[in-house]
Amino acid sequence: MKTNFNKRKQTPTRKIFLPVILFFFFLFETGFSQSINETKKLLDRLDLSKSRLEKVKQSSGNPKTAAAELLKYYKQREFVKHPVDRSLKKSAAGNFADDDDLKIANDALKHYFIGQRAYPPYFCGEDIDWSTKPVPDNEWVWQLNRMYFWDSMGKAYWHTGDEKYAEEWGKQLIDWTRDNPRDDEHKYAWRSIEAGIRGHSWTNHYQRFIDSPFFTDEVLVALLNSLYDHAEYLMTVYRSGSNWGLMEAEGLAFIGFTFPEFKDAEKWREEAIRRLNREINIQIYPDGHQRELAIGYHLGCIRWFMRTYELAKMNGQENAFPESYLETIEKMCEVPMKIGLPDGTNVQFGDAWAGTPGQHKNRFLEWSEMFNRKDFLYLATDGKKGTPPDSTAYALPVSGIYSMRSNWDKNATCLVLKCGPDGGGHCQPDNGTFALYAGGRNLMPDAGSYIYSGDPENRAWFRQTKIHQTLTLNGENSAYKPKLVRWKPNDELDVLVVENKSYENLMHRRSVFFVDKKYFIVVDDAIGSATGNVDIHFQLAPGGDAIFNRIENSVHSDFKKGWNIFIRSNPQEGLKLEEEEGQVSFEYTKKQPRPAFRYRMKKRKNQDKIQFVTLVIPYESEVPEIKITRSLVKSGNMEIEVLENGKTRIINYKMNN
Numbered sequence: 001m002k003t004n005f006n007k008r009k010q011t012p013t014r015k016i017f018l019p020v021i022l023f024f025f026f027l028f029e030t031g032f033s034q035s036i037n038e039t040k041k042l043l044d045r046l047d048l049s050k051s052r053l054e055k056v057k058q059s060s061g062n063p064k065t066a067a068a069e070l071l072k073y074y075k076q077r078e079f080v081k082h083p084v085d086r087s088l089k090k091s092a093a094g095n096f097a098d099d100d101d102l103k104i105a106n107d108a109l110k111h112y113f114i115g116q117r118a119y120p121p122y123f124c125g126e127d128i129d130w131s132t133k134p135v136p137d138n139e140w141v142w143q144l145n146r147m148y149f150w151d152s153m154g155k156a157y158w159h160t161g162d163e164k165y166a167e168e169w170g171k172q173l174i175d176w177t178r179d180n181p182r183d184d185e186h187k188y189a190w191r192s193i194e195a196g197i198r199g200h201s202w203t204n205h206y207q208r209f210i211d212s213p214f215f216t217d218e219v220l221v222a223l224l225n226s227l228y229d230h231a232e233y234l235m236t237v238y239r240s241g242s243n244w245g246l247m248e249a250e251g252l253a254f255i256g257f258t259f260p261e262f263k264d265a266e267k268w269r270e271e272a273i274r275r276l277n278r279e280i281n282i283q284i285y286p287d288g289h290q291r292e293l294a295i296g297y298h299l300g301c302i303r304w305f306m307r308t309y310e311l312a313k314m315n316g317q318e319n320a321f322p323e324s325y326l327e328t329i330e331k332m333c334e335v336p337m338k339i340g341l342p343d344g345t346n347v348q349f350g351d352a353w354a355g356t357p358g359q360h361k362n363r364f365l366e367w368s369e370m371f372n373r374k375d376f377l378y379l380a381t382d383g384k385k386g387t388p389p390d391s392t393a394y395a396l397p398v399s400g401i402y403s404m405r406s407n408w409d410k411n412a413t414c415l416v417l418k419c420g421p422d423g424g425g426h427c428q429p430d431n432g433t434f435a436l437y438a439g440g441r442n443l444m445p446d447a448g449s450y451i452y453s454g455d456p457e458n459r460a461w462f463r464q465t466k467i468h469q470t471l472t473l474n475g476e477n478s479a480y481k482p483k484l485v486r487w488k489p490n491d492e493l494d495v496l497v498v499e500n501k502s503y504e505n506l507m508h509r510r511s512v513f514f515v516d517k518k519y520f521i522v523v524d525d526a527i528g529s530a531t532g533n534v535d536i537h538f539q540l541a542p543g544g545d546a547i548f549n550r551i552e553n554s555v556h557s558d559f560k561k562g563w564n565i566f567i568r569s570n571p572q573e574g575l576k577l578e579e580e581e582g583q584v585s586f587e588y589t590k591k592q593p594r595p596a597f598r599y600r601m602k603k604r605k606n607q608d609k610i611q612f613v614t615l616v617i618p619y620e621s622e623v624p625e626i627k628i629t630r631s632l633v634k635s636g637n638m639e640i641e642v643l644e645n646g647k648t649r650i651i652n653y654k655m656n657n
C-alpha cells in the first residue's frame with residue numbers, strides 16, 4: 001500500500017515539476033531583470049557626482065551592489081533633517097500610537113483599509129486592488145490612494161517595535177508602485193492632490209521605516225523611483241488659488257528636501273517655495289482668512305504653509321521665505337480665535353465641520369509659542385494661563401465674517417455672521433446667515449454640508465440659500481454681492497449692518513444689534529423692485545422640539561435642560577409663520593432632522609421695501625416676555641421700543657454715532 005501510494009503521488013508531481021520550475025525561474029528572471037532596470041533608472045535620476053554617493057557611483061556598473069550601497073548610505077545618512085525624527089524611535093516605544101492607530105494598522109495588515117473615514121474599513125483583496133470602491137462615493141477610492149493607514153502602521157511600528165508593520169508596509173508600497181503607473185487607466189490614484197499628499201506623507205513613512213531590516217534595497221528603489229515620478233508630475237500641475245495648489249507644492253517640497261540626492265531636487269524645492277510664496281498672497285485675504293471661506297480648509301492651509309517653512313528652516317533654508325510669510329500665517333492663526341464658537345467648535349459655513357469642543361487647544365498652544373501670543377495661550381489652557389483676546393467682537397471685513405460674543409467664557413452668548421464673496425466650490429450661497437451659541441449649546445447651527453461626492457441630490461440640498469438663516473426671494477439661491485455697511489462694536493450695543501445684492505432686483509440689508517451682550521435684534525430689509533415671496537428663514541438645534549405660537553409670531557426651542565432660543569418677529573399685515581424642512585449634518589454622511597421655519601411676506605408691484613424686525617433671544621429658564629411695540633429702522637438709524645417684562649425700553653442707534 002505504501003509503495004503504491006508513493007507511486008500514485010509521484011506520477012502527477014513529476015509531470016508538472018519541470019513546467020513549475022521553469023515558471024518560477026521565469027518569474028525570478030523577470031523579477032530580477034525588472035529590479036535591475038528599476039535600479040538603473042534610479043541611478044540615472046540621482047546626482048552620483050556628490051561625494052557622499054561615491055560608493056554608489058563606484059558600483060554603478062553592478063546595479064545589485066549599487067542598490068545595496070545606496071541602501072547603506074540612506075540608513076546612515078544624518079544630514080537631512082525631517083519633522084519625523086528617526087532618533088526618537090526608541091523612546092516612542094509604548095507611547096506613540098493610540099488605540100485607533102493600532103486598530104487601523106492591524107486592519108491594514110489584513111488589507112482591510114479605510115478610504116474615506118466616514119465609512120468602515122473594507123477588504124481590498126489578498127492582492128490589493130487599489131481601485132476598490134465599495135461605496136458610490138469617489139472620495140473613498142481617492143482617499144484610499146492617500147494611504148492614511150500607512151501613517152497608523154508607522155506609528156504602530158514605533159509603538160510596538162513589531163517588524164510585521166515594516167514588512168507589510170514595504171510589500172504594500174511595492175505593490176502600489178507596480179499597480180499604479182500614471183496613465184489614463186489609473187486616474188483614481190493620480191489626482192494632483194493625492195500626488196501632493198503622498199509626496200509629503202511618504203517622506204514620513206520613509207523616516208519611520210528606514211531603520212527596519214525589512215526596509216530593503218527593493219523597497220528603497222521602488223520608493224525613490226515613485227517619488228521621482230511624483231515630483232516630475234507635480235512640476236506639471238499647479239492649481240493656483242485653492243488648497244489644491246498648496247498640497248501640490250507641499251509634496252514637491254518634501255520630496256525635494258528629503259531627497260536632495262536627486263539631480264532635480266533643487267529645482268523642485270525652488271518651485272515649491274516659489275508657489276507657496278505666491279499663493280500666500282493670492283489666497284489669504286488681508287483679514288487672515290483663506291479665500292475659500294471654509295474653516296477646515298483654512299486650518300489645512302495654515303498647516304500646508306507652515307510645514308514647508310519649518311522643513312526649510314530645519315535644513316537651514318528659512319531665508320527662502322520673506323518675513324511677511326510668517327506674519328500672514330500668524331494672522332491666519334487668529335481666525336479660529338476670532339470666529340470660533342465659545343466651546344471651540346467651528347461654525348459650519350460652507351464645507352465645514354463643527355468638530356469637537358476644545359479641538360483647537362493643541363494648535364493654539366503651538367501657535368502661542370511660535371508667535372509669543374498670550375491670547376492663543378489663553379485659548380489653549382481654558383483661560384488658566386495667558387490673557388483673554390483683546391475684544392469680544394471681531395470683523396473679517398474682506399471675508400465677510402463677523403463675531404459678537406458676551407465674553408470669553410465657554411458659556412458665552414455668541415453670534416457669528418457671514419456675508420462674503422464667492423469662495424468657490426467649498427462655499428455656499430448663504431450670505432446673511434449666522435450661527436448662534438449660548439449657555440454651552442449651539443442653538444442655531446449651520447446645516448453643514450453632509451457629503452461631497454456620490455449623492456448629488458443631498459449635496460445640493462445642503463447648499464441651498466433657503467436652508468440658511470437668511471432672506472430669500474421665491475426660495476431661490478442668492479448671489480454673492482456683499483457689502484459691509486456698518487461695524488460698531490460697543491460695550492452696551494454691538495452694531496453690524498451688511499448688505500447683499502442677493503437677486504437682480506432685490507437687495508438684502510441685514511442689521512444686527514447685540515443688546516446688553518444678552519440678545520439680538522435682527523432687522524431685515526428687502527429693497528428693490530422684485531416681487532414675490534420674501535422669506536426670512538431660521539433653523540434650530542436638533543434633538544429638541546420647537547413650540548410655535550402663531551398668534552404672537554414666535555417660536556422657541558424646548559430643551560428640558562440647559563439653554564433655549566426664542567424668536568419673535570414684529571407683527572405686520574400679511575406676515576405668515578410657516579414650518580420648513582430642517583436638517584443638520586455634523587459628520588460626513590450623517591444627518592438628522594431639526595426644527596426650521598420661515599416668516600413670509602408677499603412683496604407686490606410698486607412696493608419698494610419689505611422689513612422684518614425680529615428678536616432672537618437665548619435664555620436659560622423662563623421663556624422671555626418681550627415684544628417689539630414700535631420700530632423705526634431707516635438709513636442705518638434705529639429706534640426700537642420693546643416691552644420687556646412689563647417695562648418699556650427704547651433701544652437707540654444713530655448712523656453718525
Ligand code: CA
Pocket residue numbers: 348349350428430446447448449462468
Ligand atoms: Ca451652510
